[in-house]
Amino acid sequence: MVHFEHPLNERIRKFLRLEFVLTQARHPLHGRTAWDARATLGHLLEILDTLGRSDIKSELIAELDRQSQHLERLRQRDGVDQSQLSEVITRLRQLVDRLHALPGQPGYALRHHELLTTFRQRAAIPGGAAPFDLPALHCWLNQPHEKRQLQLEHWLGEFDLLAECVETHNRLIRETARRSQEVAHQGCFEQTLDPERPYQMLRISLPSDSGLFPEISAGRHRLTLRFMHQPDLSQRVVLYRENVPFRLACCGMMS
CATH class of the missing domain: 2.60.440.10 (YacF-like domains)
Known part of the structure; x- marks a missing residue:
């Protein structure tokens, strides 16, 4: 089956878009060529652009808290698997605690990264990120795959908690x-x-x-x-x- 999803408010629209770009960024990460690494960088910039200036951390805390409160009310209903319910509520509370402990917004440091900033500026121009436009990026892309991979995983790791929270939120919406x-x-x-x-x-x-x-x-x-x-x-x-x-x-x- 093919599933076509349609958001009914701006909040879920934002979370569906975030889920999409976060998942998309992981796909070329497994490739071994410089083109795969370049594609991952492009998706990384797309994540940063999707986040924009919004306070995504506060929005997620509010949404996960709301879901947790809703599930708490289900404890009073007959026929509910209390063990599974407790497990989900505990997971939501743990995610909220981790978000509170997160310094700043997800990906904040990457917004000021020199290589990524330069790539973003040139990528806005059609064909503007060619090797002769960005020799520093061209040099990095031609490093050994293992070295590139570690760096890309480190950059994408900035969004691991965000991805976990968004996936959990959207999955609960789909299941209800x-x-x-x-x-x-x-x-x-x-x-x-x-x-x-x-x-x-x-x-x-x-x-x-x-x-x-x-x-x-x-x-x-x-x-x-x-x-x-x-x-x-x-x-x-x-x-x-x-x-x-x-x-x-x-x-x-x-x-």
């Missing part, structure tokens, strides 16, 4: 979902959402070989889906005018 099997008649689907339930994200799942993807419009009260396809990638996408079975998950912590 109302799931249903639906059909979009002639490619279109509408559903009224319960405004009393603070859904944070929608998750639409389709078979990977369907060749379809959803255009999603959603607010506090209503969800609208139009299933599209693009038989020829050089042409515009069009509405798929057949019935489309799909799985819908409305994700978010209950109040």
